[in-house]
Amino acid sequence: MIRLIASDLDGTLIGKDSRLSDRTLAALHQAAQSGIEILFITGRPLRWLQPVLAQLGEDWPYQRTSLICSNGAITYSLARRTVESSRCLSGQQVLDIHQDLERAFPQAIFLAETQDSIYAQGPYQPHNSQDASILLPGPLTQTLPADAQVVKYLLYQAGATPAFLLEQVGQLVGERASATRSAPYEPLVEIAQRGLSKGRVLADFAAQRGIEPGQVLAFGDMPNDLEMLTWAGWGYVMASGLPELQARVGRVCPPLDQDGVAQVIERVLAGQHLEEPSA
Numbered sequence: 001m002i003r004l005i006a007s008d009l010d011g012t013l014i015g016k017d018s019r020l021s022d023r024t025l026a027a028l029h030q031a032a033q034s035g036i037e038i039l040f041i042t043g044r045p046l047r048w049l050q051p052v053l054a055q056l057g058e059d060w061p062y063q064r065t066s067l068i069c070s071n072g073a074i075t076y077s078l079a080r081r082t083v084e085s086s087r088c089l090s091g092q093q094v095l096d097i098h099q100d101l102e103r104a105f106p107q108a109i110f111l112a113e114t115q116d117s118i119y120a121q122g123p124y125q126p127h128n129s130q131d132a133s134i135l136l137p138g139p140l141t142q143t144l145p146a147d148a149q150v151v152k153y154l155l156y157q158a159g160a161t162p163a164f165l166l167e168q169v170g171q172l173v174g175e176r177a178s179a180t181r182s183a184p185y186e187p188l189v190e191i192a193q194r195g196l197s198k199g200r201v202l203a204d205f206a207a208q209r210g211i212e213p214g215q216v217l218a219f220g221d222m223p224n225d226l227e228m229l230t231w232a233g234w235g236y237v238m239a240s241g242l243p244e245l246q247a248r249v250g251r252v253c254p255p256l257d258q259d260g261v262a263q264v265i266e267r268v269l270a271g272q273h274l275e276e277p278s279a
Contacts, residue, residue, distance in 0.1 A: 008220040009042040027262035032061040043182035072201035073151035091148030109156040153191040160187035180224040199227025
């Protein structure tokens with residue numbers, strides 16, 4: 001029996017317009033009304049999520065819906081509209097890593113994000129006009145306080161191959177932090193607290209509620225979803241997701257533009273069998 005549905009947002013539930021389709025909204029709403037917990041788990045920072053959350057509507061069962069953002073760094077209560085917990089890097093940890101990455105990638109753009117500020121070394125354009133974060137430009141060594149609570153540290157290297165860039169950055173970061181990527185074709189690497197992943201936070205979230213992996217249905221499309229999809233008993237990669245992720249997870253649902261997540265949820269609610277991995 002499925003007790004928890006955990007899903008990525010971008011490329012999984014929403015496209016470039018940040019809109020949830022009517023079919024997807026209806027399937028998630030019906031699942032929550034039937035008693036299944038819903039967990040949105042995304043690489044997006046909290047400040048980018050209001051346009052998405054506003055689509056849920058006033059009659060949404062918020063008591064059975066939770067949000068984890070910034071790849072696991074922030075857990076947010078939709079019912080209480082408050083941050084429940086955070087898993088951050090200190091500013092000093094970021095600066096220690098930064099000196100190595102800046103030496104290796106002197107032309108890169110570096111960002112350090114806290115809950116309310118963006119420290120930007122290099123050109124940075126806000127994601128949208130409603131982004132109320134405080135922008136603090138300049139070299140991170142001069143602007144980022146050692147005691148800052150950094151939810152995500154990012155490196156953008158124009159012209160780099162995304163997968164190779166992640167490999168290079170991961171080698172330099174080593175055991176000091178976790179590196180991943182969530183943008184499919186952008187040379188952008190996201191760095192967070194050591195050991196932090198969507199999978200780790202999902203496992204903790206489920207354990208607190210007495211939910212076993214075999215009772216979890218999860219969806220994603222990018223490398224930062226891997227640990228989540230392999231931990232969940234029923235992890236699905238979008239057919240529109242990265243082929244290498246599909247190969248590693250082995251279970252694929254229809255693409256985003258065919259409401260793939262909704263199709264699988266509808267089968268669960270109808271009591272239909274879910275297929276085993278293809279590999």
